[in-house]
Amino acid sequence: MGRKIPLPMLIMAILGFCYMLVPIVIVVLAGLTAGEFLTFPPEGLSLRWVIAFLQSEKYLSAFFFSFRLALMTMIVATIIGTAAALFLSRTRFIGRGAMRAFFLSPVVLPGVVIGFALFAFYISTGIGLTRTIWGLWIGHILYSTPYVIGTVGAALASYDVSLDEAARSLGASPMRTFRKVTLPNISQGIQAGSIFAFIVSFGQFEVSLFLSAPNSEPLPIAMYNSLRYKFDPSAAAAGIFAIMLVTASVLLTNRLVNIRRLLDRN
Amino acid sequence: MSSVEFKGVSKAFGRTVAVEQTDLVVQQGEFFSMLGPSGCGKSTTLRMLAGFLTPTTGRILVNGRDITDLPPEARGIGIVFQNYAIFPHMNVYDNIAFGLVERRQDKATIRRKVEAALEQVGLTGYGERFERELSGGQKQRVALARVLVIEPEILLLDEPLSALDKKMREEMKFWIKDIQKSIGITTVYVTHDQSEALTMSDRIAVMNEGRMLQVGTPVDIYEKPASRFIAEFIGDSNLLDVTVVKSNGTRCDVDLGDGLIVPAHVSDTVRLTPGSSAGLLIRPEMLRLAPALKGEGPRLTGKVVDRVYQGALRRYHVAAGRHELVVEVPNRPELSPLSPGAEVQLFWSEESGVAVP
Ligand SMILES: Nc1ncnc2c1ncn2[C@@H]1O[C@H](COP(=O)(O)OP(=O)(O)OP(=O)(O)O)[C@@H](O)[C@H]1O
Ligand SMILES: [Mg+2]
Numbered sequence: 001m002g003r004k005i006p007l008p009m010l011i012m013a014i015l016g017f018c019y020m021l022v023p024i025v026i027v028v029l030a031g032l033t034a035g036e037f038l039t040f041p042p043e044g045l046s047l048r049w050v051i052a053f054l055q056s057e058k059y060l061s062a063f064f065f066s067f068r069l070a071l072m073t074m075i076v077a078t079i080i081g082t083a084a085a086l087f088l089s090r091t092r093f094i095g096r097g098a099m100r101a102f103f104l105s106p107v108v109l110p111g112v113v114i115g116f117a118l119f120a121f122y123i124s125t126g127i128g129l130t131r132t133i134w135g136l137w138i139g140h141i142l143y144s145t146p147y148v149i150g151t152v153g154a155a156l157a158s159y160d161v162s163l164d165e166a167a168r169s170l171g172a173s174p175m176r177t178f179r180k181v182t183l184p185n186i187s188q189g190i191q192a193g194s195i196f197a198f199i200v201s202f203g204q205f206e207v208s209l210f211l212s213a214p215n216s217e218p219l220p221i222a223m224y225n226s227l228r229y230k231f232d233p234s235a236a237a238a239g240i241f242a243i244m245l246v247t248a249s250v251l252l253t254n255r256l257v258n259i260r261r262l263l264d265r266n
Numbered sequence: 267m268s269s270v271e272f273k274g275v276s277k278a279f280g281r282t283v284a285v286e287q288t289d290l291v292v293q294q295g296e297f298f299s300m301l302g303p304s305g306c307g308k309s310t311t312l313r314m315l316a317g318f319l320t321p322t323t324g325r326i327l328v329n330g331r332d333i334t335d336l337p338p339e340a341r342g343i344g345i346v347f348q349n350y351a352i353f354p355h356m357n358v359y360d361n362i363a364f365g366l367v368e369r370r371q372d373k374a375t376i377r378r379k380v381e382a383a384l385e386q387v388g389l390t391g392y393g394e395r396f397e398r399e400l401s402g403g404q405k406q407r408v409a410l411a412r413v414l415v416i417e418p419e420i421l422l423l424d425e426p427l428s429a430l431d432k433k434m435r436e437e438m439k440f441w442i443k444d445i446q447k448s449i450g451i452t453t454v455y456v457t458h459d460q461s462e463a464l465t466m467s468d469r470i471a472v473m474n475e476g477r478m479l480q481v482g483t484p485v486d487i488y489e490k491p492a493s494r495f496i497a498e499f500i501g502d503s504n505l506l507d508v509t510v511v512k513s514n515g516t517r518c519d520v521d522l523g524d525g526l527i528v529p530a531h532v533s534d535t536v537r538l539t540p541g542s543s544a545g546l547l548i549r550p551e552m553l554r555l556a557p558a559l560k561g562e563g564p565r566l567t568g569k570v571v572d573r574v575y576q577g578a579l580r581r582y583h584v585a586a587g588r589h590e591l592v593v594e595v596p597n598r599p600e601l602s603p604l605s606p607g608a609e610v611q612l613f614w615s616e617e618s619g620v621a622v623p
Contacts, residue, residue: 165318166351168338170365170416180364184355 024243031236038231053237062222063241066202069133069218073140073201078194080141081148088149089156100153107146111206114143119210136211136218140201147200148193155189195253199246269294269452270315270420275324277310284310286476287323292454292469297446299455299463302473303499308456311473312422315454316345328419339368344413345422348429350405352397358384358408359393365416383411386445403434410442414449421446421453427462439465460500464488472496480535490533490620497547497622504553504591505545510621513538518621520546523588528564530619538621545622550594552618555582555610564619566591566612570604584610 005013026040031050035043053059088100106114118139122130129135163185167177183190205220212221219242223235270292277285285307292298300308313319315326317338325334333341353361362383366376384390387407397405406426413421426442427435443466446453457463463470464484471481472495480492491497497505508520516532530546532538568586580603582593591612595601604610 160349160351162347162349162351163353165316165338166345166347166412167353167364168318169316169341169343169345170412171339171368172364173339174337176368181353181355185353 027236027239027243030233031238031240033233033236035233038227038233038236049233049237050240052234053241056234058226059219059222059234059238062217062219063238065216066219066242067245069137069140070198070202072137073144074194074198076137076141077144077148077197077201078190081145081193081197082152082190084145085149085152085156089153089159103149104146106143107150111143111204112210115139115207115210118142118207122211131211131213133213133216136208136213139207139211140204143204143207144197144200147196148190151193151196152186152189155186159186191253195249198249202242202246269296269329270298270454271327271330272311273325273327275311275314275321275326277307277314277319278322283476285314288478290471290478290481292452295450295452297443297453297455297466297468299457299467299470300473300478301457301460301463301470301500303458306473307476308458308473309424310476312345312424312454312456315420316343316422317341342416342418343420343422344416344418345424346406346409346413346426348425350409350426350429352400352405352408352412354397356396357393358389358395358400361397361408362393362412362415364412369416379415383415386414387411402430403438406430406438410445414445414451419452421451422456423453424456425458426455427457428459435462442466464500472499474499480533486533490531491547491622492533492535494545494622497545497620502550502592502594504548504550504589505622506548506589506591508544508546508621510538510540510542510544513540520544520621522546522566526566528619529616530621531617532621536623538623542623547620547622548591548614548618550581550592552614553591553593554613555584555593555595555604556613563613563615565614568610568612570606570608570610572606573603582610584612586612 029042029045030038030040031053032045032047033039033042034046034048084103088096088103118135119130122135129138159182163181164177167181168174172180203220204218205224208218208221209224212218217225219238223238226232227235270290272288272290274287274289275285276283276287288311300311302308310319314321317333317336317340321334325332327333328341328343352358353364356364359380362380363376366379371379380393381390384393387410389404389407389411392400392404392408397408400408409426423442427438430438439462446466455463455466464487467484469481469483470487471478472487473479474495480487480496482490487496488500491500494505497503506522508522510518511521511527512519513532516534518530518532518538519527520530521527528546538544566586566589568584568589568591570582571585571590572583574581574583575597577597579597580595582595582604584591584593593612
């Protein structure tokens with residue numbers, strides 16, 4: 001017996017799907033244009049701008065800079081975010097709700113506000129972070145960590161604390177209990193959170209706009225800067241690679257998680 | 267020899283007192299149950315013993331050693347949880363091996379002990395399975411094996427049967443008791459099910475609102491309850507309002523009204539003062555019904571109000587003056603059913619009437 005989805009719902013779902021997919025398709029097609037300018041529909045298809053992107057010192061270095069930045073951001077955000085989520089879920093104190101809201105606030109605050117606030121902070125305190133990669137890194141960590149707190153927090157909310165208690169009374173120290181019991185059972189939440197952190201950092205624009213150093217621009221800033229002066233399809237080609245990277249990272253983790261499940265089954 | 271000892275132990279969460287000052291001794295090898303309604307502090311007491319909670323006051327001793335300040339991992343106490351808490355990311359074998367690995371035993375010893383534990387709980391060949399591939403009863407067995415394999419000094423069980431269906435519960439009740447007896451391990455068992463407590467325990471502590479109201483053998487608790495609460499909480503009960511006429515140690519005379527005075531027993535932990543009001547407990551199965559019968563012993567005259575057929579027995583509601591009683595009569599052909607409205611006499615033997623404050 002197949003599950004039947006009501007027709008109106010199916011149509012809505014397809015429309016929603018298209019709505020999300022169309023911009024991606026436009027970017028991909030625009031990046032594959034054979035013409036001189038960034039247009040849609042493209043004037044014939046070619047790999048001309050893809051090759052231009054691959055040969056462009058500026059774009060390639062921006063791409064890899066963003067990649068490294070996202071990776072470093074992911075690592076720190078995952079550690080801080082997991083620790084914060086643990087703290088928030090394992091302790092009871094007055095003002096815990098407020099603290100949680102505070103930790104998660106970067107998700108709801110506009111990136112412009114965070115970017116500008118940090119920019120102003122760096123400048124006014126003069127701690128030498130203004131428009132440096134370190135300052136930018138801090139901004140990205142601040143912006144991405146809440147996503148880790150969110151996913152790990154969700155994993156911990158459904159985590160049965162008596163597993164920890166069982167481990168303790170069987171003789172495991174708090175550290176061992178965390179490593180051997182807690183961590184494996186919230187690892188999916190942590191993985192999801194770190195992918196989020198990576199993707200959010202890789203695509204971050206507003207925070208980077210205020211904080212990026214002139215000589216090392218992340219990809220979104222590089223694309224924006226080049227489009228300001230020249231309506232160049234290689235920006236769309238760069239977009240293709242960004243989309244590919246993000247898709248690959250999502251697929252890869254999905255695969256890893258599924259393989260783990262498969263192993264568990266047998 | 268005492269195995270577990272509570273000395274003035276209490277626990278408060280902020281302003282709510284979950285467990286009032288408690289003194290308690292559990293003997294070596296004893297099966298000790300804590301029985302009481304939801305929220306009475308059973309789990310809190312157990313969790314203090316396991317080391318997950320620190321008592322607000324008092325000390326806890328295990329085999330004479332003060333363990334109050336030890337973390338759970340240093341106590342050598344095994345606990346089985348209501349939801350079993352099987353590690354979902356490990357198979358049954360690794361679950362059971364967990365405590366042995368933490369004790370740094372060598373691989374061969376671990377293998378031998380785990381296999382023996384699996385056999386002990388009747389799960390030989392289940393080592394490769396994961397939690398989601400086990401039934402409730404099997405999870406229960408794994409949880410127990412995981413604890414027993416570390417040879418704890420004390421075994422704690424927090425409502426281990428409440429997640430099982432009725433048939434399984436009956437089976438596991440005897441199974442757990444058998445294992446406990448064969449190892450001779452001191453066991454503290456928490457339940458809100460009186461039938462579990464009565465069947466399995468050597469002694470029972472009846473708790474309410476953070477207090478241990480009575481500690482005694484199942485027979486004591488059932489037949490000589492120390493208060494109305496206990497009388498009503500355990501088993502079915504008829505509690506008649508009476509006045510104490512005379513009190514003499516564990517015996518007394520009570521007035522059922524209209525000058526009808528009958529003798530009754532009293533728990534030896536209770537003092538009744540003459541003139542005070544009390545309850546007279548007569549269990550439904552202790553009453554006999556007859557249209558009219560000559561004979562000795564206390565009796566009441568009444569009228570059948572209602573009759574409920576329950577298969578193995580018939581349950582009558584009888585009004586006798588200002589009292590209303592429930593009587594259980596075995597369903598046997600020679601005991602022909604009485605109809606509502608019938609005049610009856612209620613008999614009970616002197617020993618089965620218990621006065622409670
Ligand atoms: N961590 C806690 N914080 C605050 N109050 C608590 C905490 N744990 C228990 N309590 C309170 O202490 C009292 C006793 O709880 P406990 O869990 O010991 O009851 P219980 O007898 O095990 O009940 P149940 O049969 O429902 O499991 C309850 O009123 C409960 O609300
Ligand atoms: Mg409980």
